[in-house]
Amino acid sequence: MAGFGTSVSRPLYVRGPSPGLRFSFYALLSLVMMFVDQRSHWGERIRFGLMAVAYPIQQAVNSPSAAWQWLAESARTRAQLRAANAALIARQRELDLELLRYQALERENAELRELRTALPPLTKKWILAEVIDVETDPLRQRLLINKGANDGVHLNQAAIDASGIVGQVARVGPWSAELILITDPEHALPVQIERNGLRTIAVGSGDARQLVLPYLAVNSDVKSGDLLQSSGLGGVFPAGYPVGRVIGVRREAKQLLAQVEAEPLAQLDRVREVMLLDFDAAHPAAPATAAAAAMAVDATPPAVTPAAAPTGAKPAPPGRATAAHTRPAMAKPAAAAVAKPAAAALPASSPPTGER
């Protein structure tokens, strides 16, 4: 093929190995990278560096919308600001009153639990992060935030907003991090129905307005309007945070499991700011296996991190994670996330220990 002119005025393939050889080299390199990223922690380190390189471009892409927000913010009139301020002061007063009542309840609760001293606050510290307006993959529910390892963000940190749980940290870079939302099809979240304490798993549907509860038996006590809160199992999210509200229950006599849908409380498709939480492991409401998860973090991924921890996600046939809901008892779901649901979905579930 040599000798044909190209737009670059050199004959074709005059130097170096043949394209086939080169392609084989790059293909091998890619395969090795994929293997490393999937199976070991080196992938995290490589990605850590690469995310730093990507950050300026992501910032640049985000800058128009950030500039627009800044402009809108600075163009607000004095009257608007006064009105906003008055509203905030009123809200503050309301919250102060609620806080008084809350403190009384907490004291009472401590007494009931026969604890001598009041409990320390559940969250040790929290980080406020802004969402960087950058598209990742439209078919997955991911978000990029502007805080990273340098600000203390770490893998599997829980992210919430004012109305409920948003997701958890899936990848960390030095100045940015990627969140996997609770509605991502690869995400599973241990929840509890607030009304009766029934424990189950909420799996993402891929749609920002919907969660699926695939592991509830037909005769389980769940109805439309039930509030879901995190159960604290699984080692990532603390207990008692609101997650969503059941919006539909379908029971078919032929099937063992009810088809339950819920709507997340957090505004996942328009969230601008999230809070990343660090917990006091000694607190009763802290994630159940936080200590275990922290210890196991080198060897295995914490329970609820399907794709989040590439190290632990086991190879699975396509669509298995989402397909698992039809027959969870038989299917041995491959993704780490769903492996756990199967255990916790049993009616009398004990805290899943040593789950992979």
Add this chain to the structure above:
Amino acid sequence: MNARESLAIIAITCVAALVLSVLPLPHWLAILRPGFLVLVVLYWSTMAPLAGGILLGFVCGLALDVFEGSLLGEHALALALLSYLAIRLHLLMRAKPLFEQSLYALAALVLYEFVLWAIDGWTGHGTRSALRWLPAITGGIMWPMVVGLLGRFHAPR
């Protein structure tokens, strides 16, 4: 045009395509968005097979891996394959009229998406949504525009 100049142009167009592919869009539009970077790599591999080579595909794929948060090396493999095929078949491709080129591009993009789909499935990140094939189709439709636009940046043969 000399090689250095064309390398600069290739780099600039690739960065521009990368920016276009991560620009926030409404959801329905984001689903339709073609892989701009894939189209640009396909273009340069066809029109200037010596300038970028397979390395261009590999590097751009790696960039996509980082930006999309996918498995490291996944897009790199698919895009290296795409640019290898384009380099091997570039004379065939160039000889065709624009419409037929679009069909070739469509086939290449479907292959590219298939590689991604297969790797996603093997590693347990599979999505069953049929929507993931849409970018390949819009990409094929946009091929004449890509040729028209990028053709301005370098001297025609």
